Amino acid sequence: MAGLLSNLRNTLIVSFILALVIIAGYRMHYGSFDAIFWQAVFRWLHVLAGILWIGLLYYFNFVQIRKMPEIPAELKPAVSKYIAPEALFWFRWAALVTWVMGVILALDRGYLVQAITLGFAETPHSPGHAFIGMGMWLATIMFINVWAFIWPAQKIALGIVEGDAAAKAAAGRKAMLFSRINTLLSVPMLATMTMNQTIFG
Structure with a gap:
């Protein structure tokens, strides 16, 4: 064992x-292998990837970013060369899988357009679709932040892409700020994702 x-x-x-x-x-x-069975599978994959994504987001913000200033200079390369690149690999791919599985789930359940339009694409207006749509938009912003801002900035900050000391410092700050935006958005996003199924079914 x-x-x-x-x-x-x-x-x-x-x-x-x-x-x-x-x-x-x-x-x-x-x-049966019908739509409901596959919705259950997609939901499992969505939640599994989401736990990895948000878990790593919280690791970065609750632990790594906060504690890095306290780490002696000679020990910081252990984090920046070994731990952070590995964590960022799982972080960005978990974000992608979470987002894709969420879109597939909404499409398979037949409410993708209604959610994207926050329930205004239907009459009468659906508060359930408005709430899940808010969550989907927050998650989409977070997903875009990971791939368009956090990962490109981290590549410079960690030395994966060339940059001088000033560029690395600026990139590190940018990555931190977008990571904090995602942390800010994650709590309301999770409220919509967890409450919607219970309240609206």
Whole structure:
């Protein structure tokens, strides 16, 4: 067991196998590969990727950004050369998968246009679509921030892309500010994502 758990890849393989067994159990008891079954699968993937994305966002903001000024200068390269690039890899790809699965889920459930238009594309106006639409727009802004601002700036700040000391400092500040914007948006976004299904179904 220790051999399995000491290797992340093997741990994840077993974890996904167990998840697939559970999904097969749901399929067996539900009895169909219809749209509702696939909505459940898409929701699982959406939540799984979302936990990774937002978890890493919170790691950066609650831990790394706050504690970096306290780390001795000779130890900072350990974070900037090894930890941050790896965390940013999972962060940006989790953001992409979360956003794509969310769009697929909304499309499959038949409310993508209604959500994008905040419920104004239908009569009468739907508050449920307005709320989930707000969440989708907040998540979209966050997704764009990751790929258009945070990751490009972090590449300069971490030295993945060439830049002098001033450019690295400016890029680090830019990445931090956009990361803080995402942290600010994440709490209301999560309110819409978690409450909407319960309140409006």
